[in-house]
Amino acid sequence: MEFTKTPGWLDWYAGPSKPRFQLPAGAVDAHCHVFGPGEQFPFAPERKYTPCDASKDQLFALRDHLGFARNVVVQATCHGADNSAMVDALAHSNGKARGIATVRRGVTDNELQQLHEAGVRGVRFNFVKRLVDFTPKDELMEIAGRIARLGWHVVIYFEAQDLPELWDFFSELPTDVVIDHMGRPDVTQSVDGPEFALLLKFMREHPNVWSKVTCPERLSTSGPPALQGERDAYVDVVPFARRIVEEFPDRVLWGTDWPHPNLKNHMPDDGLLVDFIPHIATTPELQRKLLVDNPMRLYWPEEHIAAPGAKS
Numbered sequence: 001m002e003f004t005k006t007p008g009w010l011d012w013y014a015g016p017s018k019p020r021f022q023l024p025a026g027a028v029d030a031h032c033h034v035f036g037p038g039e040q041f042p043f044a045p046e047r048k049y050t051p052c053d054a055s056k057d058q059l060f061a062l063r064d065h066l067g068f069a070r071n072v073v074v075q076a077t078c079h080g081a082d083n084s085a086m087v088d089a090l091a092h093s094n095g096k097a098r099g100i101a102t103v104r105r106g107v108t109d110n111e112l113q114q115l116h117e118a119g120v121r122g123v124r125f126n127f128v129k130r131l132v133d134f135t136p137k138d139e140l141m142e143i144a145g146r147i148a149r150l151g152w153h154v155v156i157y158f159e160a161q162d163l164p165e166l167w168d169f170f171s172e173l174p175t176d177v178v179i180d181h182m183g184r185p186d187v188t189q190s191v192d193g194p195e196f197a198l199l200l201k202f203m204r205e206h207p208n209v210w211s212k213v214t215c216p217e218r219l220s221t222s223g224p225p226a227l228q229g230e231r232d233a234y235v236d237v238v239p240f241a242r243r244i245v246e247e248f249p250d251r252v253l254w255g256t257d258w259p260h261p262n263l264k265n266h267m268p269d270d271g272l273l274v275d276f277i278p279h280i281a282t283t284p285e286l287q288r289k290l291l292v293d294n295p296m297r298l299y300w301p302e303e304h305i306a307a308p309g310a311k312s
């Protein structure tokens with residue numbers, strides 16, 4: 001099937017630079033996507049955008065170029081609840097990728113088991129209105145109860161202003177819960193302000209809640225962007241991400257977010273995006289937890305061995 005990209009769509013950055021920051025051995029890119037290719041894996045009829053293609057081979061080439069060992073491939077909303085492109089990526093990864101799926105209430109136990117065998121370890125609940133239609137909370141809670149039995153977790157994507165309304169629902173989830181992109185803080189507000197304080201309080205009160213300290217390129221308003229050699233990119237996002245990493249070092253994850261759906265004003269050079277990491281995780285120990293220990297514990301628990309003396 002032929003697809004026409006959403007007008008103004010920005011394609012992923014070809015030819016990214018080599019990061020100057022050397023990732024620790026075994027680092028996991030814990031948030032990335034595949035798109036299609038549309039001809040092989042058609043985009044879902046209910047999608048809110050039509051992206052460029054971003055194949056598993058292109059994702060694996062980026063992984064190797066940047067120095068990551070593994071990926072966590074998160075089902076993108078443009079594929080709806082058809083997880084086949086994501087599952088195909090896992091199947092061709094030699095065990096180096098795990099996945100987060102989107103499922104609906106009608107999913108059978110057998111289908112869930114097949115997803116598990118393919119390497120899926122969680123589902124994503126999306127509350128960002130520009131990306132998905134509304135799903136009733138009772139449907140989501142029913143799904144959460146079923147996937148809990150597989151030892152999976154729930155990834156939640158929401159915007160900061162919606163946390164008060166979602167607080168009770170999130171609190172009732174029976175699994176580990178991973179917040180996407182720090183709950184999308186408004187970084188023009190103070191890092192000590194009430195909105196971000198609520199996110200920190202939520203994590204403090206719920207020891208099962210983790211956060212991805214990802215997507216500075218989406219959250220930044222004053223940049224500078226990770227382009228043209230800029231290794232101090234997105235300085236306005238740094239205090240927010242650093243605050244989470246330092247308070248919850250054992251419950252944070254990092255990922256590229258490649259191929260960066262729906263960016264409007266620039267597409268980052270992923271090599272320079274990796275150079276953002278040491279600004280938010282400032283010691284080798286914090287970096288190892290963020291990039292290796294934490295994602296391994298969540299996604300490859302059967303292989304995870306805590307470093308000597310490390311709390312896990």
Ligand SMILES: O=C(O)c1cc(C(=O)O)oc(=O)c1
Pocket residue numbers: 075076077078131180218257261262
């Ligand atoms: O699944 C997606 O479509 C999606 C979109 C966005 C975004 O547009 O913010 O971010 C993501 O991490 C994933």
